[in-house]
Amino acid sequence: MTSQVFSKRELVVEKLANQIRRGEIVPGQRLDGEHRLAEEFDVSRGTIRQALGELQRRRLISIRSGIGSFVTFDGHALDQRLGWAQALAETGSNVTTRVLSIEAISGANIPELPDEVTLAEAIAVRRVRTTSGEDGSQMAVSFECSSVPAIGSLRDLPNQGLKDGSLWASLRAEGLIATNGQQSVDVHALDEREAAILGRPAGTSFLRTVRTSFNADGQFVEHVLSLLDPAHFTLKLTFGDEA
Structure with missing residues:
Protein backbone atom coordinates (compact mmCIF):
# COMPACT_ATOMS: atom_id res chain seq x y z
CA MET A 1 0.00 0.00 0.00
CA THR A 2 1.37 3.39 -1.00
CA SER A 3 1.40 6.03 1.74
CA GLN A 4 0.40 9.57 0.86
CA VAL A 5 3.09 12.21 1.24
CA PHE A 6 1.98 15.72 2.16
CA SER A 7 3.94 18.86 1.43
CA LYS A 8 4.75 21.28 4.25
CA ARG A 9 2.04 23.64 2.94
CA GLU A 10 -0.55 20.86 2.92
CA LEU A 11 0.34 19.84 6.47
CA VAL A 12 -0.13 23.41 7.70
CA VAL A 13 -3.43 23.73 5.83
CA GLU A 14 -4.84 20.47 7.22
CA LYS A 15 -3.79 21.16 10.80
CA LEU A 16 -5.29 24.66 10.84
CA ALA A 17 -8.41 23.47 8.98
CA ASN A 18 -8.96 20.73 11.57
CA GLN A 19 -8.51 23.22 14.42
CA ILE A 20 -11.14 25.48 12.86
CA ARG A 21 -13.62 22.63 12.30
CA ARG A 22 -13.16 21.33 15.86
CA GLY A 23 -13.77 24.80 17.27
CA GLU A 24 -10.25 25.19 18.66
CA ILE A 25 -10.02 28.32 16.51
CA VAL A 26 -13.36 30.07 16.88
CA PRO A 27 -15.10 32.39 14.36
CA GLY A 28 -13.71 35.89 14.62
CA GLN A 29 -10.50 34.78 16.36
CA ARG A 30 -7.38 36.34 14.94
CA LEU A 31 -4.68 33.89 13.88
CA ASP A 32 -1.08 34.38 14.93
CA GLY A 33 1.03 36.40 12.51
CA GLU A 34 3.00 34.80 9.68
CA HIS A 35 6.27 34.98 11.63
CA ARG A 36 4.78 33.24 14.69
CA LEU A 37 3.08 30.56 12.56
CA ALA A 38 6.29 29.95 10.61
CA GLU A 39 8.10 29.30 13.91
CA GLU A 40 5.32 27.04 15.19
CA PHE A 41 5.27 24.85 12.06
CA ASP A 42 9.01 25.19 11.35
CA VAL A 43 8.42 26.37 7.80
CA SER A 44 9.12 29.52 5.81
CA ARG A 45 6.81 32.55 5.87
CA GLY A 46 6.21 31.92 2.17
CA THR A 47 4.81 28.47 3.00
CA ILE A 48 2.56 30.01 5.68
CA ARG A 49 1.35 32.64 3.22
CA GLN A 50 0.47 29.93 0.68
CA ALA A 51 -1.32 27.89 3.38
CA LEU A 52 -3.39 30.90 4.50
CA GLY A 53 -4.30 31.57 0.88
CA GLU A 54 -5.59 28.00 0.55
CA LEU A 55 -7.61 28.32 3.77
CA GLN A 56 -9.15 31.51 2.45
CA ARG A 57 -10.01 29.77 -0.84
CA ARG A 58 -11.82 27.11 1.21
CA ARG A 59 -13.63 29.91 3.07
CA LEU A 60 -12.24 28.74 6.39
CA ILE A 61 -10.61 32.09 7.11
CA SER A 62 -10.91 35.63 5.82
CA ILE A 63 -7.74 37.60 5.14
CA ARG A 64 -8.13 41.36 5.45
CA SER A 65 -5.20 43.33 4.10
CA GLY A 66 -4.96 47.04 4.75
CA ILE A 67 -8.54 47.79 5.72
CA GLY A 68 -11.56 46.26 7.43
CA SER A 69 -15.02 47.53 8.23
CA PHE A 70 -17.82 47.07 10.70
Whole structure:
Protein backbone atom coordinates (compact mmCIF):
# COMPACT_ATOMS: atom_id res chain seq x y z
CA MET A 1 0.00 0.00 0.00
CA THR A 2 1.37 3.39 -1.00
CA SER A 3 1.40 6.03 1.74
CA GLN A 4 0.40 9.57 0.86
CA VAL A 5 3.09 12.21 1.24
CA PHE A 6 1.98 15.72 2.16
CA SER A 7 3.94 18.86 1.43
CA LYS A 8 4.75 21.28 4.25
CA ARG A 9 2.04 23.64 2.94
CA GLU A 10 -0.55 20.86 2.92
CA LEU A 11 0.34 19.84 6.47
CA VAL A 12 -0.13 23.41 7.70
CA VAL A 13 -3.43 23.73 5.83
CA GLU A 14 -4.84 20.47 7.22
CA LYS A 15 -3.79 21.16 10.80
CA LEU A 16 -5.29 24.66 10.84
CA ALA A 17 -8.41 23.47 8.98
CA ASN A 18 -8.96 20.73 11.57
CA GLN A 19 -8.51 23.22 14.42
CA ILE A 20 -11.14 25.48 12.86
CA ARG A 21 -13.62 22.63 12.30
CA ARG A 22 -13.16 21.33 15.86
CA GLY A 23 -13.77 24.80 17.27
CA GLU A 24 -10.25 25.19 18.66
CA ILE A 25 -10.02 28.32 16.51
CA VAL A 26 -13.36 30.07 16.88
CA PRO A 27 -15.10 32.39 14.36
CA GLY A 28 -13.71 35.89 14.62
CA GLN A 29 -10.50 34.78 16.36
CA ARG A 30 -7.38 36.34 14.94
CA LEU A 31 -4.68 33.89 13.88
CA ASP A 32 -1.08 34.38 14.93
CA GLY A 33 1.03 36.40 12.51
CA GLU A 34 3.00 34.80 9.68
CA HIS A 35 6.27 34.98 11.63
CA ARG A 36 4.78 33.24 14.69
CA LEU A 37 3.08 30.56 12.56
CA ALA A 38 6.29 29.95 10.61
CA GLU A 39 8.10 29.30 13.91
CA GLU A 40 5.32 27.04 15.19
CA PHE A 41 5.27 24.85 12.06
CA ASP A 42 9.01 25.19 11.35
CA VAL A 43 8.42 26.37 7.80
CA SER A 44 9.12 29.52 5.81
CA ARG A 45 6.81 32.55 5.87
CA GLY A 46 6.21 31.92 2.17
CA THR A 47 4.81 28.47 3.00
CA ILE A 48 2.56 30.01 5.68
CA ARG A 49 1.35 32.64 3.22
CA GLN A 50 0.47 29.93 0.68
CA ALA A 51 -1.32 27.89 3.38
CA LEU A 52 -3.39 30.90 4.50
CA GLY A 53 -4.30 31.57 0.88
CA GLU A 54 -5.59 28.00 0.55
CA LEU A 55 -7.61 28.32 3.77
CA GLN A 56 -9.15 31.51 2.45
CA ARG A 57 -10.01 29.77 -0.84
CA ARG A 58 -11.82 27.11 1.21
CA ARG A 59 -13.63 29.91 3.07
CA LEU A 60 -12.24 28.74 6.39
CA ILE A 61 -10.61 32.09 7.11
CA SER A 62 -10.91 35.63 5.82
CA ILE A 63 -7.74 37.60 5.14
CA ARG A 64 -8.13 41.36 5.45
CA SER A 65 -5.20 43.33 4.10
CA GLY A 66 -4.96 47.04 4.75
CA ILE A 67 -8.54 47.79 5.72
CA GLY A 68 -11.56 46.26 7.43
CA SER A 69 -15.02 47.53 8.23
CA PHE A 70 -17.82 47.07 10.70
CA VAL A 71 -21.16 48.69 11.47
CA THR A 72 -22.07 50.34 14.78
CA PHE A 73 -25.45 51.20 16.33
CA ASP A 74 -25.39 54.32 18.51
CA GLY A 75 -21.65 53.86 18.85
CA HIS A 76 -21.77 50.14 19.75
CA ALA A 77 -20.02 47.72 17.38
CA LEU A 78 -22.38 45.05 16.00
CA ASP A 79 -21.25 41.43 15.68
CA GLN A 80 -23.34 40.62 12.61
CA ARG A 81 -22.46 36.91 12.81
CA LEU A 82 -25.05 36.78 15.61
CA GLY A 83 -27.78 38.30 13.44
CA TRP A 84 -29.13 41.82 13.79
CA ALA A 85 -31.54 41.08 16.65
CA GLN A 86 -28.94 39.46 18.91
CA ALA A 87 -26.24 41.97 17.95
CA LEU A 88 -28.54 44.90 18.76
CA ALA A 89 -29.69 43.28 22.01
CA GLU A 90 -26.07 42.98 23.15
CA THR A 91 -25.65 46.76 22.84
CA GLY A 92 -28.39 47.25 25.43
CA SER A 93 -30.48 49.15 22.90
CA ASN A 94 -34.26 49.12 23.12
CA VAL A 95 -34.97 47.93 19.59
CA THR A 96 -38.11 46.02 18.62
CA THR A 97 -38.22 43.68 15.61
CA ARG A 98 -41.35 43.11 13.55
CA VAL A 99 -41.48 40.41 10.87
CA LEU A 100 -43.25 41.71 7.78
CA SER A 101 -43.24 38.51 5.74
CA ILE A 102 -41.65 35.09 5.32
CA GLU A 103 -42.05 33.51 1.89
CA ALA A 104 -40.46 31.17 -0.61
CA ILE A 105 -38.86 32.90 -3.59
CA SER A 106 -36.78 31.95 -6.61
CA GLY A 107 -33.03 32.39 -6.23
CA ALA A 108 -33.12 34.38 -9.47
CA ASN A 109 -35.24 37.03 -7.70
CA ILE A 110 -32.73 37.75 -4.92
CA PRO A 111 -31.25 41.20 -5.52
CA GLU A 112 -27.45 41.44 -5.77
CA LEU A 113 -26.82 37.78 -4.98
CA PRO A 114 -23.17 37.04 -5.91
CA ASP A 115 -22.68 35.00 -9.08
CA GLU A 116 -20.77 32.37 -7.09
CA VAL A 117 -23.95 31.46 -5.15
CA THR A 118 -26.19 29.05 -7.06
CA LEU A 119 -29.63 28.93 -5.48
CA ALA A 120 -32.77 27.55 -7.12
CA GLU A 121 -35.11 28.40 -4.25
CA ALA A 122 -34.76 30.49 -1.12
CA ILE A 123 -36.76 31.69 1.86
CA ALA A 124 -37.01 35.48 2.17
CA VAL A 125 -37.54 37.02 5.60
CA ARG A 126 -38.40 40.73 5.69
CA ARG A 127 -38.16 42.64 8.96
CA VAL A 128 -38.35 46.19 10.22
CA ARG A 129 -36.77 47.34 13.47
CA THR A 130 -38.00 50.26 15.55
CA THR A 131 -36.77 52.16 18.58
CA SER A 132 -38.62 54.40 21.03
CA GLY A 133 -38.28 58.18 20.81
CA GLU A 134 -38.14 60.51 23.80
CA ASP A 135 -41.91 61.02 23.55
CA GLY A 136 -42.53 57.26 23.52
CA SER A 137 -43.28 57.11 19.80
CA GLN A 138 -41.82 54.33 17.66
CA MET A 139 -39.35 55.21 14.90
CA ALA A 140 -38.23 52.69 12.29
CA VAL A 141 -34.44 52.51 12.16
CA SER A 142 -33.86 49.63 9.75
CA PHE A 143 -35.43 47.38 7.14
CA GLU A 144 -33.85 44.05 6.23
CA CYS A 145 -34.54 41.42 3.64
CA SER A 146 -32.72 38.16 4.41
CA SER A 147 -32.58 35.29 1.94
CA VAL A 148 -31.58 31.81 3.16
CA PRO A 149 -31.46 28.43 1.38
CA ALA A 150 -34.79 26.57 1.24
CA ILE A 151 -33.44 23.37 2.81
CA GLY A 152 -34.47 21.18 5.74
CA SER A 153 -36.42 22.95 8.45
CA LEU A 154 -35.83 26.33 6.79
CA ARG A 155 -38.24 25.31 4.04
CA ASP A 156 -41.04 25.33 6.65
CA LEU A 157 -40.37 28.86 7.91
CA PRO A 158 -43.31 30.43 5.96
CA ASN A 159 -45.69 28.13 7.88
CA GLN A 160 -43.84 27.56 11.17
CA GLY A 161 -42.26 30.98 11.69
CA LEU A 162 -38.80 31.69 13.06
CA LYS A 163 -37.37 29.54 15.83
CA ASP A 164 -37.62 31.55 19.06
CA GLY A 165 -38.42 34.55 16.86
CA SER A 166 -34.87 34.56 15.52
CA LEU A 167 -33.58 33.84 12.03
CA TRP A 168 -30.12 33.29 13.51
CA ALA A 169 -31.56 30.56 15.80
CA SER A 170 -33.40 29.03 12.83
CA LEU A 171 -30.19 28.87 10.81
CA ARG A 172 -28.25 27.44 13.73
CA ALA A 173 -30.90 24.72 14.24
CA GLU A 174 -30.28 23.68 10.63
CA GLY A 175 -26.53 23.57 11.28
CA LEU A 176 -25.78 26.75 9.30
CA ILE A 177 -23.36 28.96 11.24
CA ALA A 178 -21.83 31.88 9.36
CA THR A 179 -18.07 32.23 9.80
CA ASN A 180 -17.05 34.43 6.87
CA GLY A 181 -18.37 36.40 3.93
CA GLN A 182 -18.40 39.70 2.14
CA GLN A 183 -20.19 42.99 2.66
CA SER A 184 -20.60 46.19 0.67
CA VAL A 185 -21.94 49.52 1.90
CA ASP A 186 -23.30 52.54 0.06
CA VAL A 187 -25.76 55.42 0.49
CA HIS A 188 -29.23 54.74 -0.86
CA ALA A 189 -32.20 57.06 -1.49
CA LEU A 190 -35.42 55.36 -0.33
CA ASP A 191 -37.92 54.56 -3.06
CA GLU A 192 -41.68 54.86 -2.50
CA ARG A 193 -42.10 51.30 -1.17
CA GLU A 194 -39.13 51.50 1.19
CA ALA A 195 -40.18 54.94 2.39
CA ALA A 196 -43.67 53.64 3.24
CA ILE A 197 -42.20 50.75 5.25
CA LEU A 198 -39.81 52.98 7.17
CA GLY A 199 -42.21 55.91 7.60
CA ARG A 200 -39.87 58.39 5.91
CA PRO A 201 -40.24 60.66 2.88
CA ALA A 202 -39.21 59.09 -0.42
CA GLY A 203 -35.67 60.10 -1.33
CA THR A 204 -34.43 60.05 2.28
CA SER A 205 -30.81 58.86 2.39
CA PHE A 206 -30.18 55.61 4.27
CA LEU A 207 -27.08 53.51 4.71
CA ARG A 208 -27.44 50.33 2.64
CA THR A 209 -25.44 47.18 3.33
CA VAL A 210 -25.40 44.01 1.25
CA ARG A 211 -23.90 41.05 3.10
CA THR A 212 -23.40 37.45 1.97
CA SER A 213 -22.18 34.87 4.48
CA PHE A 214 -20.90 31.29 4.34
CA ASN A 215 -20.06 28.60 6.88
CA ALA A 216 -16.63 27.09 7.53
CA ASP A 217 -17.10 24.58 4.67
CA GLY A 218 -17.99 27.29 2.16
CA GLN A 219 -21.73 26.54 2.16
CA PHE A 220 -24.02 29.50 1.56
CA VAL A 221 -25.79 30.64 4.74
CA GLU A 222 -27.49 34.00 4.21
CA HIS A 223 -27.75 37.01 1.91
CA VAL A 224 -29.00 40.19 3.59
CA LEU A 225 -29.87 43.57 2.15
CA SER A 226 -30.29 46.12 4.94
CA LEU A 227 -31.42 49.75 4.95
CA LEU A 228 -30.08 51.52 8.05
CA ASP A 229 -30.95 54.93 9.50
CA PRO A 230 -27.65 56.90 9.45
CA ALA A 231 -28.78 58.75 12.60
CA HIS A 232 -28.17 55.48 14.46
CA PHE A 233 -25.96 53.28 12.26
CA THR A 234 -22.41 54.15 11.23
CA LEU A 235 -19.79 52.40 9.11
CA LYS A 236 -16.38 52.34 10.78
CA LEU A 237 -13.05 51.30 9.32
CA THR A 238 -9.97 49.65 10.80
CA PHE A 239 -6.50 49.56 9.30
CA GLY A 240 -3.81 46.90 9.39
CA ASP A 241 -3.17 43.34 8.24
CA GLU A 242 -5.18 40.55 9.82
CA ALA A 243 -6.03 36.92 9.05
